[in-house]
């Protein structure tokens with residue numbers, strides 16, 4: 101008997117982003133649905149062949165999705181909101197993509213897409229299921245069965261993956277607040293039972309059923325729902341073996357619930373939560389198969405295989421191979437596909453990394469070591485140990501100066517000299533701004549021309565000097581235009597930036613960038629997160645030249661513009677050999693140098709963007725406090741090197757602050773700008789109980805649509821904000837940066853915004 105190896109799920113996008121190409125040409129009307137489905141099938145075939153060829157025993161199926169697996173589950177269950185006018189029968193690609201992306205320019209009017217939100221604590225976004233009162237469910241798509249059969253026809257016996265019923269319902273929402281999604285469980289279970297029955301009928305032996313909700317804080321009703329659901333499913337398909345998969349954390353107080361479920365196997369994330377292993381081993385029922393998730397599905401580092409074996413061999417011995425499986429911590433969806441494509445990476449760094457393909461090999465190697473002994477894979481283990489050892493000792497990673505500086509950080513470095521009230525006065529005296537000062541969030545439209553120039557410069561067809569002249573011309577025009585319109589605090593426009601994280605990462609030591617390291621963010625949108633591999637420092641100023649140039653063009657204050665330490669961390673692959681917190685503080689120190697240099701260059705206002713601050717919150721409430729403490733401390737470490745008369749701004753692209761408002765206050769930025777226009781200032785509710793102490797710019801212009809808000813509309817929003825905030829606290833600005841908009845849209849909107857501020861001033865005199 102050999103140990104079962106599995107992958108839980110493989111990236112869907114294709115090594116060369118083939119899925120994106122296929123989707124986008126279909127959406128553009130260049131290819132029909134048949135061609136798209138053929139391309140998708142080819143990607144599945146290749147993924148199965150790749151995994152089977154590598155020696156994986158349980159190859160997944162139905163882990164593929166044209167857009168999103170939660171959307172696939174809604175479609176499987178026939179949970180299709182009435183507005184998409186589905187009338188039963190198979191769900192057409194047209195309906196599927198209408199739910200995914202909305203429709204634009206249809207004769208009968210535009211349909212909105214389903215809402216989209218983050219999948220647990222990843223940067224993957226799923227389409228939120230939307231339930232109506234009296235929601236009915238029916239088997240509307242047989243995707244899991246179809247793809248199982250498709251693989252079977254190719255000679256691959258797969259383990260189908262389905263998103264479990266309880267997690268699925270908990271991810272959903274209803275416009276009717278009184279509707280508890282869990283009350284819909286009796287309706288979805290028969291459909292799940294039908295799917296499982298058919299899979300068993302077609303010869304499936306195991307089915308993987310994902311219930312990552314088991315790593316969250318659960319209420320009793322939710323635990324009871326799990327117990328009920330699995331009792332029903334186990335009874336409905338007695339012969340089929342269910343592997344209940346949990347990931348992104350430990351089971352902790354849900355362990356008993358999980359161990360009582362009548363399933364054949366339980367998957368554990370032993371990367372995020374290694375400590376749970378002992379507990380599980382001592383309490384798991386004798387017959388339960390345990391799947392050990394030991395290869396990191398959320399990060400890009402090569403595993404130290406001998407070290408993993410040291411931990412896992414005793415567990416396998418105790419359990420028996422027939423009751424053990426080896427796999428990644430979670431689906432490999434969240435890592436790039438193939439490191440072999442990265443020809444340009446530093447060879448040392450490359451020798452420390454593993455993407456999905458390499459991780460599959462690691463899993464298979466672990467399986468062989470367990471089955472046939474370590475000697476059978478001696479070379480692989482030796483390579484792995486050697487990589488771990490060189491990484492540990494490499495001067496490319498370890499910078500004594502950075503470590504010493506970090507250790508020498510004192511508490512006063514994270515405090516401004518004077519409290520906010522005193523700083524405010526100093527800053528007002530220095531800046532001389534009117535009441536309701538106007539500003540923008542940083543970027544101006546990234547026009548076709550700007551993007552073309554950047555691409556040409558990257559290719560080498562546009563020289564450094566020419567590119568710089570071009571950017572200067574754009575910046576100057578933006579500055580002139582802001583002056584003409586009458587904006588009070590100007591920005592330079594960020595024309596020189598490709599991306600708010602990449603631009604800084606490329607100038608910091610300790611960061612690396614891949615060429616093909618794409619990871620799905622949502623639908624056909626992929627990101628290429630930087631890799632933070634070593635101690636981070638700033639060899640030289642990063643933005644001072646641009647900010648100083650822009651300031652030289654105007655007598656008005658020019659805001660310096662930086663990406664904050666938490667966002668720099670959150671949107672990167674982070675080293676796993678030291679706590680995230682430590683890496684974050686290193687980034688903060690590097691940014692602190694930049695803040696101080698901007699101040700020295702005469703910049704009187706510096707904005708440090710933290711759009712990812714809230715999404716860094718851990719999944720479990722008990723872990724919130726420590727996170728918030730170091731996140732706030734990192735921001736303050738970056739911000740607090742300046743004199744009290746220098747004004748620090750921050751920006752966040754949301755305002756669901758109710759839970760964390762005290763931490764937002766503790767960041768002690770002199771001014772914060774947040775998103776509030778979309779919700780018509782409702783999100784300011786957080787400020788009814790907590791009086792936000794510093795100044796605040798609740799966005800009055802929703803930049804996510806091309807629509808131009810009127811003066812009346814923005815004045816009304818400001819008046820509404822003035823009910824919750826003191827008028828002399830309020831700044832006037834859009835919701836977010838303007839880079840995705842066109843100048844034709846931005847110009848009239850900002851003209852109106854400036855006028856709205858004037859009206860507020862007049863009214864308050």
Ligand code: GLN
Nearest residue numbers: 541542543709711837838
């Ligand atoms: N300064 C950035 C911009 O304007 C902020 C972007 C963001 O918050 N996501 O583009």
Ligand code: ZN
Nearest residue numbers: 752753836837
């Ligand atoms: Zn924003």
